[in-house]
Amino acid sequence: MRSSSSRSRAPSAGPLRGERIRLWIVGATLLGLLATAGVRAGHLQLRKAAELRDRAARQHQxxxxxxxxxxxxxxxxxxxxxxxxxxxxxxxxxxxxxxxxxxxxxxxxxxxxxxxxxxxxxxxxxxxxxxxxxxxxxxxxxxxxxxxxxxxxxxxxxxxxxxxxxxxxxxxxxxxxxxxxxxxxxxxxxxxxxxxxxxxxxxxxxxxxxxxxxxxxxxxxxxxxxVLTIDETLQHIAEEELARAVEASRARGGVAVVVEPGSGEILALAQVPPFNPNDFAASRAEDRKVRAAVDVFEPGSTMKPLFVGLLLDRGKARPGERIFCENGKWPVHGRVIHDHKPHGWLTVEEILRVSSNIGVAKLSERISPEDLYTGYRRLGFGRPTEVELPGESRGILPEPEGWSLMTPKTLAYGQGIGTTALQVVGAFAALANGGQRMRLRLVREVRGPGGETLERAEPEPLEEAFSPATAARLTRILEGVVGPEGTAPQAAVPGFRVAGKTGTAWKVEGGRYNPKKVWASFVGYVPSRAPRLVILVAVDEPTKGPRYGGVVAGPAFREIARRSLAYLGVAPEAPVARAENAPRPGRAERAPASAEAEPGTMPDCRGLTLREAVRVLGRAGLLEEARLLGTGWAAHQDPAPGMRVEPGTRCTVVFRPAFGG
Structure with a gap:
């Protein structure tokens, strides 16, 4: 009995133990899953929080x-x-x-x-x-x-x-x-x-x-x-008078440039039609470009005094010598050169005054192609002026190797060469300041965001285009152009001597000249013996009335000069007839005592000789940083008289020869 009862109880312990094991396994599994979920949640909470926040932020910002x-x-x-x-x-x-x-x-x-x-x-x-x-x-x-x-x-x-x-x-x-x-x-x-x-x-x-x-x-x-070299008032004057000239001649457009010859600073650069940058989308691309720097045209007769200057400098011509001008028609090298009016014997001075093509063409036989090409290059033709404008043209000046027998003759009266208005006014600025070609400038000062000066442009002589003596002789000759017997009496400015030259250049279309389409121009400087301004006016395709440079552009030059000189406070010159002991035209009355200044203050050097300027700059403690350019008498200075000059600031004084009268 004992053994049978023992056998009957033994199997009952196994199932209970198995159930416990299964429960334990299930519980452990559940705990493991919960722990894994907790770890995962903690990972997401702790490790990915920044990423999730960034993702949510990106959805809203x-x-x-x-x-x-x-x-x-x-x-x-x-x-x-x-x-x-x-x-x-x-x-x-x-x-x-x-x-x-x-x-x-x-x-x-x-x-x-x-x-x-x-x-x-x-x-x-x-x-x-x-x-x-x-x-x-x-x-x-x-x-x-x-x-x-x-x-x-x-x-x-x-x-x-x-x-x-x-x-x-x-x-x-x-x-x-x-x-x-x-x-x-x-x-x-x-x-x-x-x-x-x-x-x-x-x-x-x-x-x-x-x-x-x-x-x-x-x-x-x-x-x-x-900070630009442009003067708002002078710019307004140039634009207004140019617009009148374009309207009066019913022209396609025009440009006007005003330059200070001693420094090369551009005081005004006008253009018609105008362009309002506030509404650039309403304008034509052609009206947005700076035509004075981009458009290339044959300068015509404005080249004649520059050409004659090259001959005078080399002793190849004399102002008083006479040239036979073939009574207005000269067959040469299979072509015929004409003058506007027939002329017989003319002096070199008269050739420029009446603008004889035949006269300068005959003179061109006295200079070699190489010397003529080099002389024009020294005047700035065939290369950009490097003014601070995009897209500037270098113009067209063929090299002598490609010249025909006719090329020097046409180059003498401004055909066969392509120039910009800035190149022409730059060359005449050299003539006006005594022969020194200056770099043209539009930007006077570059400043940083805080207003501090980063760069200040100074007058920069490039090369001598003419000797001072030649510049003086040409100035006296060109004064006759605006006289009663010249081609531009309309450009005469009351109370001031003016030296300048007209130009009437046919346009080239399809490889041929079109006499119905011209550039009519006048370029000159005033007062001619002590120039303050060089002014070029060029009118594109005038259609009403006579289309000559003196008639079309001369009056605009006169008015720009007259109004600008008044604005600048330049007093009219004394009558041409003057006493022997009167000061020569071209130099200011010298008053050394008034030129003196306190140390650190810019003295008034204008009208002083180089030696006198050195003395007064030395007494002001400014000589070490001074830059003295040119020869003759002081005509331009920077800073202005009476301005305080900080240590290390460079002072510039530009000198010009005094032209005898």
Whole structure:
């Protein structure tokens, strides 16, 4: 009995133990799963929190680039020519508008676009950001704010503004919607003026509108600035008188350039038709370029005094010698050279006064092709002036190897050569200042974002184009051009001597000259014996009345000169007849006592000899940093008299010969 009862109890312990084991395994498994889930959750909580936050933030915010505030452009007296003003631009989140065609239609209506244009702008941006329109007009801004479309936002950006409208428009250039300079000085100095883009955050609020955070002050300049050589008043005078000349002759257009001969600084550069950079999209590409630097034309008779100067310098001609001018018609090398009027024997002086083609063509036989080519190159032809403008042309001056027997003769009267207006005025500036060709300048000073001076341009002599004696002789000859027997009495300026030359050049079309289309020009300097201004006026395709340079361009030269000299305070000269002991024309009355200045103050060197200027600069403690250019008497100085001069600042004094009268 005992054994049977023992056998019957033994099996009952096994199932209980197995159930416990199974329960334990299940529990352990559940605990393991829970622990794994906890670890995973902790991992997500601790290790991925930043990533998840960033992902969520990206769904509600993004970065955009705001245009930098371009630096200003000033005239030589600090007057605003180009500046930045606050403006508004509209941007959008393309993903927020993708499935909302009704909002796309509203945007199109607000901005004056088609829906296709709105979609194209959204596609052109990124996944989270696209510009819809930059530089909203006040009316557009009002409509955008009233519409309050979710997924869009407004950014305050600087806009380029030209307060004088079309004044010097081509010189200044213009700026595109993306803030990049696209013409003129805006393009040439874009990197300096533009500065760096600024990144700001755009976040979406509860209503889906995009808002900007940490937006910069739109008027806080990040770019540098420019101070030009242009004088706003002289620019206005040149533009006004040029427009009158173009209108009076019903011409296609024209250019006018005013240069200070002693320094090479361009005081005015005018052009007709004008160009308003505030509305550049409404203009033609042809009207946006600086024609004085880009357009190449045959200068015609304005080359004659420059050619004669080369002969005088080499002793190949004398002002009083006589040349037979064939009574107006000279067959040579299978061609015929004509004069406007028939002339017999003429002196070299008379050849220039009446502008005889035959006279200078005969004189061309006295100079070798190599010397003529080298002389024209020294005057700046066939190479750019390197003025601070984009796209400047070098002109056309063929090398002697390709010349025919006729080439020197046509080059003597300005055919077979292509020049720009700036090249011509630069050559006459050399004639006016006593023979020294100067680098032409449009930029006087470059400043950093904080207004600090980074670079200041100084007068830069390039090479001697003429000897001072030749320049003086040519000046006396060219004074006769504006006399009663000359070709430009219309260019005479009351109260002042003027030296200059007319030009009437046929245009070339299809490889042939078209006498119906001409450039009519006059270039000269005033007062001729102590020049303050060199002025070129060139009118393109006059169609009304006589089309000669003296008739078309002479009156504009006269008025630009008269008004400019009055503005600059240049007193009219004394009558030509003067006492023997009167001071010679071309030099100021010298008053050394008044030229003295306190140490550190710029003295008045004008009218002093080189030796006298050295003395007064030395007494002012400025001689060590002084730059003295040229010979004769001081005609130009920088800084102006009485200005305080900081240590290390360079002073420049330019001297010119005094032309005897």
């Amino acid at each position: 993004g970065q955009i680039e705001i245009l930098p505030t371009r630096g200003a452009i000033y005239d030589r007296n600090g007057r605003d020519l180009a500046l930045s003003v606050p403006g508004w631009s509209l941007f959008a989140d393309p993903s927020a508008l993708a499935d909302r065609p009704e909002d796309l239609a509203r945007l199109a209506a607000v901005l004056g676009y088609t829906e296709a244009e709105v979609r194209r702008k959204l596609r052109a941006g990124g996944k989270r950001f696209a510009w819809l329109k930059r530089g909203l007009s006040p009316q557009e801004l009002s409509r955008v704010r009233e519409a309050d479309i979710p997924g869009t936002g407004l950014a305050q950006e600087p806009l380029r503004f030209y307060p004088k409208r079309s004044l010097a428009g081509q010189v200044l250039g213009f700026v595109g919607a993306d803030g990049k300079g696209l013409g003129g000085l805006e393009f040439r100095f874009d990197r300096l003026l533009r500065g760096r883009e600024k990144r700001v955050l755009a976040t979406r609020d509860a209503r889906g509108r995009l808002l900007l955070r940490n937006a910069p002050d739109p008027l806080e300049a990040s770019g540098g600035s420019l």
